[in-house]
Amino acid sequence: MTAYVTFYPLGNADSTLLELANKQLLLIDYGNQRNPDDPYDKRCDLAKELRAALRKAGQTHFRVVCFTHLDDDHCQRMGEFFWLQHSTAYQGGDRVEIDEMWVPACALTETNLDGDARLIRQEARHRLWEKKGIRIFSRADRLKTWMASQGMDFESRKHLFVDAGELVPGFAKDGPEAVEFFVHSPFAWRQDETVVVDRNGDSIVFQAVFADADKETYALFGSDVDYSVLTEIVNITRRYGNDGRLRWDLLKLFHHCSYLSLGPDRGVTETEAVPAVKWLFETQGRNRCTIVSPSKPIPLAGTPEDDSTQPPHRQAANHHRRIVREKLGTFTVTMEQNANPPKPLRYEIDRYGIALALAAPSVATAATSKPARQG
Template structure:
């Protein structure tokens, strides 16, 4: 099978799907709005598109091998209860009238949820995810590694106060590598966990920083293509704010590990928000704002021909933030000023009536490859795929 990377058009939200060489799928966030589920609305039907791409098990259930939730904001988890099964797999409904998707393995961060709870109330979908994560952790504590598909969970980062010390076999610590999905084979990918950061209770300055800046899960994936390792590096960071990227750069730079941030494809944090790149308020300073150089350095570690994807509504000057036109200009400068290497998912979908999809293959050198009839991108190991347009409501 051919590995791929898909970005669904979900307005200001995130929803990406990694398909590995061996056919396993990793879903990162969802934002399946009610309008997208309405057959009488012309909003792109991302749920139908997703389900067409997923395999079925021997019980005819759709499934993802892993579902990573970067953080529990609504625009990263909307549609969870409508389209995914939550609960013990043995209780999966036999009729399955809604064609629910089984999550074989959850990837979730206890720290991100703890900070979200401390700063604002969780929505109903986030509460449902948290409940299911707790069920899976409790089951692991009860029966250990014998848990099966639909019961597995990996925790992205340690919890504080030693709360995860007894289950470290399912905990990925900061800077560690994830090397397989749902007990599958190794060699298909590596995912380095770069955030969230664990802090001590007495570090009030850092706690304040993390509460004011969304401390999402940040992972840099290295994905194999055509059997060759490291053909596509993909950096994803949810809604992580400027202070997170600044701090991450300073740590990795001091340790000589800035290559951990290098990428062929990056999804802009927080939907191309200006607040990812600067502490300055555009509303107060306008064009006099200054970019945080450390945050910019963290987000600009491109490999030859890298592409930056903004998962957001169409980007317009003087519109609400996010997205922000000044942020777009900064990202375009990161890809050597080549506008065609910066792609907004909503704008792409409006032009092409499809999700933005990259095919990951084996290529020894950078190669100019067609994204559309009018747009091109030079990418190492990544090419645009011309897929058939998907009609709304297609099942």
């Protein structure tokens, strides 16, 4: 039962599509930041690509859309694309429906929002009120007081919450979807101690385990978390003896190849990872692993981009290149391909592992590449 994972070239923005074994589609983030009025903008038309993917899979809606957090680069222009239940202003036409929305708890409670972030909050609140079509990533008890203030009964809705250390209900390795999702973040206790919402620190992080026959393939999706949150994730996971929950064959790189996802200091040539993150990369990445950086091209030494505080960072990329080189794997940047403009990166996952399957899934006549399997 073959699954696919597609990464879209969106600059420093995120959107990843999972096509499960039963053809259902799960979308992680929707950062459509391409400027349609700029003919030189090489970022893909995300709406067009996703509509093509829906047609190819024979689907008319998404089984899940996960918004890992509410920064623009993860949700921009979602209000133009999706059918939203909370307002008729976002219904009709060719909008695409969402069976189940995944959000971190702070997406419900954050105030002073506007634009697409506010739309996600309002849609999530509506679905929670209706008691369906929503999964909230946090310990349910954390929102008990807030729910009471909104006139919501807690007991009838607590089953909609998924805490760190749990599997997301509705998916199983031995089910038709042939995948399970293990939640690593957000930590409810961490949010209890946070006065101001830290979107990156409180964003959704999970491991996906794909099954085909007796083969399992592991993927980590880490949003924009930094090294301190990754350290917490590693330490807690290892404390409970769950090292396998941080195993990976495929890694969607954290925060667009920022050095801050490795450690506090950028370094001169290569960023040095703090001990827990070093273990995550050097020990948990398996032979022939793949790292995909959803980012702009890696800057060259001495260029103005190389001095920027914004990712991607050359020193972090050098760390990742070394890791995959030692493991006979690959490091790929979504905006740094031979194609001009860059094409979506589509990986095939089956009993033989993971391999780059199709560089341009919207082009029906493209040939399928079968390099050495990874995992």
